[in-house]
Amino acid sequence: MNSVEGLVNQIQGLSTTASDVLSLQNLLKQADDSLHAESTRLLPFLDQLDPSKHSLGYLYFLEACTAGPVTKEQAGSYVLMIARFITSCIAEQIRLAPDKFITVCKRFKDQVLLLEEPLRGVAPMLTAIRKLQSSSEHLTALHPEFLLLCLLSRCYKAGLSILEEDVFEVDQPRDLFLFCYYGGMISIGKKWFRKALELLHNVVTAPMSTVNAIAVEAFKKYILVSLIHHGQSPTNLPKYASSVAQRNLKNLCQPYIELANSYSNGKIADIETYVEANKDKFESDNNLGLVKQAVSSMYKRNIQRLTQTYLTLSLQDIANRVQLNSPKEAEMHVLQMIKDGEIYATINQKDGMVRFLEDPEQYKTCEMIEHIDSSIQRLMTLSKKLNGVDELMSCDPLYLLKAGRERQRFDFDDFDNVPQRFNI
């Protein structure tokens, strides 16, 4: 009892200057076990602490409090408390104990899900990410949790703000896998297929030593999105993908590979019967909607191809060539595509003719120049970053140790350029 009260006093005293907080951190680490032992009695003490001043201490207490199993009623009050803590806590203090903070936030997510109100978690979780991460390039363990909440609450737009940032630093590979997978799903939900493809591509080609379920599911979606976006299946994984992925992924996603093959044959009837026959498999993977989108993208692909060959074409001919049932249906498809900006055309309803036009973009407008300029700037910063990483890498003792060793083994002639072994 005394020790807890003493601890509260110490927290109140030692939360102002940076050096004090460091010593407090040591005290709290030592007291962590006893806090956990008395977790049931800690709740009243929390009122004595101010989350916006004593963030570190509050965090330790909160973590100890929420450690046990939680009922639905308790969860309601905890959620409020944690949300308030997340919004008011001081970033510098909680970064001293990132593990504790992550654990608390994960419990927060579980409790929100227990209440079946994922929407309540979205905003606090985003704040939590911002407070925890050292820069926007840093992928925290909370990123995937946040995206999961976005997905479950169908709040895709909130998720996009995180996805737009480039991520380079990763703590745990699992975080990245989940982050990219959920991110891919959010992008699919927003029909932002290019981004989705990029994220899923990252999962599939990420270095891995064993096949994992996330990669397998991502590969399935990767095939489908690639069909929708590019109109063809990803032929082969690039060389830099891990050998495990190259060897196993295709075998694990056989129905999807076959779907892609039948897509490339270009016969709508074939692909529809195939989808019908394998409906159960796609449905159990929760991919049926995406499969249907892929099938309907085939019409679009075929119509787009016609624009390359024809200047004018009657709706009847379009229907025949694209294997649609009636000119009416063809008209709807063409209309939709014109609306979405996927083709440039005008429909002459009197004669039932469609006139395909060229892309009106002339690359002369100010916006276009600005767009190009910003792309150039972005690429320049990116190349700089690449060079920086390259330099860092060539100074990394671990890398040099390995490279030096291999050098010695394969090249006897030019080992004077690079010292064979670095012991730093």
Added chain:
Amino acid sequence: MDGIEGASNPTMEEMQANGTGGVDELPLTSTSTRKNRPIVSGEPLDIEAYAGLYTGRTKIKRLMFIANHCDNPGMQLEALRMAYDEIKKGENTHLYREVVQKIDGRLGPNYAMDAAWCSTIERKAELRKEKLESELNAYRTNLIKESIRMGYNDFGDFYYAHGALGDAFKSYVRTRDYCTTSKHIIQMCLNAILVSIEMVQFSNVTSYVSKAEQTPEALDPPTVAKLCCAAGLAHLEAKKYKLAARKFLEVGPELGNSYSEVIAPQDVATYGGLCALASFDRTELKNKVIDNINFRDFLELVPEVRELINDFYSSHYASCLEYLGNLKSNLMLDIHLYDHVETLYDQIRNKALIQYTLPFVSVDMRMMADAFKTSVVGLEKELEALITDNQIQARIDSHNKILYARHADQRNATFQRVLQTGNEFDQEVRAMLLRSSLLKYDYNLRASRKH
């Protein structure tokens, strides 16, 4: 719209000139060519004249090929009769049995199975083989290189005459170790090439042609011509029509009838002409075929091919395609060409379509369909395929049935490509940095575990 109409008017005049020009010339050329046409023509193949061009095994093989691939029973029997007569002059009982079986008594008792002839031939063959073996053994014990070479060569000849091509090839190739002059090597190569062609193993042909060409001494012109023919055949078989055309065009006039056991000079003209037409562009066609004095002599032997090449070059596609149509049934009976006729014809037709559209801003598809003797719908399909393949830069106005040339806007295309490349680079680099970060994590983990 004005601009387009202005552009399309000269088009139509031009096309009319094409059409009428073709019709005017047609009777002239056909009457002048029919007289001196020994082989291929619109009429059924004159088998006797055809067979007269060849000697040896290829004559029999070609006749049998015609018998197998011809629907006309009269021609079939004619071919089989001549094959029978030819085989009787030789010693190949295997082919003999095959032919007799094919004739199946349809040509009367004179062409029935002659078992007595077979057994005498086979008995003689046994004796001859034994004699050759003992001779060869004697040579081998004496270790006289030249005699051993001759011995193996005799063996090769013997096997070849009796139709054991595999053994013949082996025997000929074995002479290689005993060749002392480059003349011998060339003889060995030519023998090997001959047998390989009969065996339809054209990879061997290519390798022995290059072996023969590597001999240090200069080859005499007929041999060079023979090697060119063999190489051309090999390329043709491998569907490398451009290379085949180049080889056939190189064949010198010295060839004459000296290689009749493989190819006739008429064939050189047909194969070379068709391959060139299918694979060369206009300038190459002009420089290497039409202005080629050597090849002109060959073309004189097959005036129809000469005419169709000239028609093609002077854009008289209708008459050119008509010649091709006439030739087709006979080319299908050619042992080397039949497999490639369809592909070559398709390529020639596509080339003609492409060249027809090339100079114009807009083309009336009805006129074009007339020029190519096809329907507008069919033409539209063909054009669509070519445009999809990016072989014609144009777009079809299906409503007015006009084909408009499309001039790619280099500037826009460049912008598009630049932006796309930029995006790709962006994505690649980011993915790369991410992967390197993951790898680094893996490293750190392993390193921390070690300590």
